[in-house]
Amino acid sequence: MSAISFTIEKRAPRSGARAGILTTPHGVIKTPAFVPVGTKADVKGIFPEQLVSIGAEVVLANTYHLYLQPGEKIVQDAGGLGKFMNWSGPTMTDSGGFQVFSLGAAFGKGISKFKDFVSPESDEGLTKSKHGLAVFDEDLATSHGKLAIIDDEGVSFTSHINGSLHRFTPERSVEIQHALGADMFFAFDECTSPTEPYEYQREAMERTHRWAERSLKAHRQNSSAQKKQALFGIVQGGRFEDLRKESACEIASLGFDGIGIGGSFSKEDMRGALRAAVGELPEELPRHFLGIGEPGDILEGIANGMDLFDCVAATRIGRHGSIYTRQGIVHLKNEKYRNDFSPLSECMGFVNLSSDEGFTKPFTLAYVSHLIRSGEMLGPIICSIHNIGFILQLVAGARQAILDGKFDEYRADFVREYY
RNA sequence: GCGUCGGUGGCGGAGUGGUCAAUCGCACGACACUGUAAAUGUCGCGCCUACGGGCUACGUUGGUUCGAAUCCAACCCGGCGCA
Numbered sequence: 001m002s003a004i005s006f007t008i009e010k011r012a013p014r015s016g017a018r019a020g021i022l023t024t025p026h027g028v029i030k031t032p033a034f035v036p037v038g039t040k041a042d043v044k045g046i047f048p049e050q051l052v053s054i055g056a057e058v059v060l061a062n063t064y065h066l067y068l069q070p071g072e073k074i075v076q077d078a079g080g081l082g083k084f085m086n087w088s089g090p091t092m093t094d095s096g097g098f099q100v101f102s103l104g105a106a107f108g109k110g111i112s113k114f115k116d117f118v119s120p121e122s123d124e125g126l127t128k129s130k131h132g133l134a135v136f137d138e139d140l141a142t143s144h145g146k147l148a149i150i151d152d153e154g155v156s157f158t159s160h161i162n163g164s165l166h167r168f169t170p171e172r173s174v175e176i177q178h179a180l181g182a183d184m185f186f187a188f189d190e191c192t193s194p195t196e197p198y199e200y201q202r203e204a205m206e207r208t209h210r211w212a213e214r215s216l217k218a219h220r221q222n223s224s225a226q227k228k229q230a231l232f233g234i235v236q237g238g239r240f241e242d243l244r245k246e247s248a249c250e251i252a253s254l255g256f257d258g259i260g261i262g263g264s265f266s267k268e269d270m271r272g273a274l275r276a277a278v279g280e281l282p283e284e285l286p287r288h289f290l291g292i293g294e295p296g297d298i299l300e301g302i303a304n305g306m307d308l309f310d311c312v313a314a315t316r317i318g319r320h321g322s323i324y325t326r327q328g329i330v331h332l333k334n335e336k337y338r339n340d341f342s343p344l345s346e347c348m349g350f351v352n353l354s355s356d357e358g359f360t361k362p363f364t365l366a367y368v369s370h371l372i373r374s375g376e377m378l379g380p381i382i383c384s385i386h387n388i389g390f391i392l393q394l395v396a397g398a399r400q401a402i403l404d405g406k407f408d409e410y411r412a413d414f415v416r417e418y419y
Numbered sequence: 420g421c422g423u424c425g426g427u428g429g430c431g432g433a434g435u436g437g438u439c440a441a442u443c444g445c446a447c448g449a450c451a452c453u454g455u456a457a458a459u460g461u462c463g464c465g466c467c468u469a470c471g472g473g474c475u476a477c478g479u480u481g482g483u484u485c486g487a488a489u490c491c492a493a494c495c496c497g498g499c500g501c502a
Contacts, residue, residue, distance in 0.1 A: 039455050060454075098454045113453050147456075160456040191454075262454065291454040312455045319458050335448070380458050
């Protein structure tokens with residue numbers, strides 16, 4: 001018995017795209033859906049009411065961050081993630097598996113989730129340890145510029161906040177996520193660096209599979225949590241299609257409530273890895289494309305049958321002064337926007353961002369550019385809301401297009417103008 | 420007027436005989452950002468360039484020296500103190 005239910009309303013004729021309804025204990029999510037990221041129990045710079053007003057239906061927080069600060073007990077005592085952050089709709093939490101990557105192999109290397117990975121440096125093999133470093137060697141890790149090292153049992157890491165030592169296992173991640181109490185949560189996985197070779201990708205994938213089983217077992221041992229929370233397993237396998245297929249089969253066979261597709265790709269590898277995985281997934285489970293993405297990548301995901309997406313880019317680039325528009329990303333700090341008095345909303349093709357909760361009138365590019373340049377906090381806030389709104393609208397439009405049987409045209413039209 | 424300290428790139432401010440077109444910060448210009456170590460980071464920022472380098476620059480003028488932003492002299496300008 002799952003805490004959620006998922007029904008598919010309509011499938012697109014010439015692609016894998018599908019529109020569905022995902023019902024959770026805290027409400028309904030119309031899929032495909034974009035899930036704004038609220039890592040530390042807030043979508044940076046945006047009030048819950050504003051999220052609602054621009055169409056958000058669900059938010060995603062992070063286990064690693066909330067465990068470190070303020071601690072899962074506080075969130076639990078507050079009544080769970082949603083109550084803690086004043087969000088009454090559906091919630092999700094990520095497992096902390098991504099931090100294994102971002103604080104581990106990627107730490108200090110300028111590698112992000114989605115870069116062109118030019119020259120994979122030979123890596124002293126810390127994260128490749130086959131012998132299981134049960135005890136975290138801080139000096140060793142630090143000397144390699146990492147805050148996290150992996151063994152078969154779990155991951156030891158130092159807090160990026162104060163350097164204190166911690167350890168996650170699949171069981172611990174589930175326990176923390178039970179305390180956080182989101183409607184949907186993810187199994188603890190190992191998100192590998194795309195620079196890792198095949199052998200290591202296989203090793204990590206198999207470890208992720210073992211962790212998936214342990215996560216599921218831990219979840220099933222808590223029947224009250226099981227009634228309220230759904231657990232998603234995560235497909236890994238790097239850029240290798242055979243691994244992706246194998247991983248998808250394995251994860252799909254275990255009995256999760258939903259499936260996440262994880263990983264870190266180079267731009268060219270995403271589609272192949274995605275297709276290989278999706279082809280092996282059962283139709284009836286909701287599929288979440290972890291960490292994706294940019295407009296084009298989201299549409300690619302939808303076309304390949306993905307239902308849920310989350311991404312920090314909208315708020316991050318917004319905070320950094322860039323906005324999505326129908327014609328592509330605009331860097332508001334650029335000189336040419338200093339005296340561009342065209343309205344923000346019209347520029348991005350929004351029909352309506354004006355509501356009692358949202359903006360009352362469109363701001364001009366010149367104004368927001370000024371706010372960004374002068375360091376006023378309203379600038380990043382406006383851009384973040386704008387960008388989340390843009391993505392939500394893009395996905396809502398895609399959903400409607402699927403229902404209307406016009407997804408291919410919708411996607412083609414968008415891509416033509418945007419890229 | 421006397422004394423004293425000081426005048427460096429858009430600004431602030433290092434440097435105090437060669438390795439200085441000149442550290443650094445700001446401003447400015449551009450780029451990056453995909454399960455958030457991120458309201459962050461990277462690059463550029465005298466002029467020209469066939470990218471090897473060339474040219475003009477550290478208040479002004481002159482001098483010392485193989486060589487000066489750096490030493491000397493005069494002058495101009497500013498702060499402070501005394502008249």
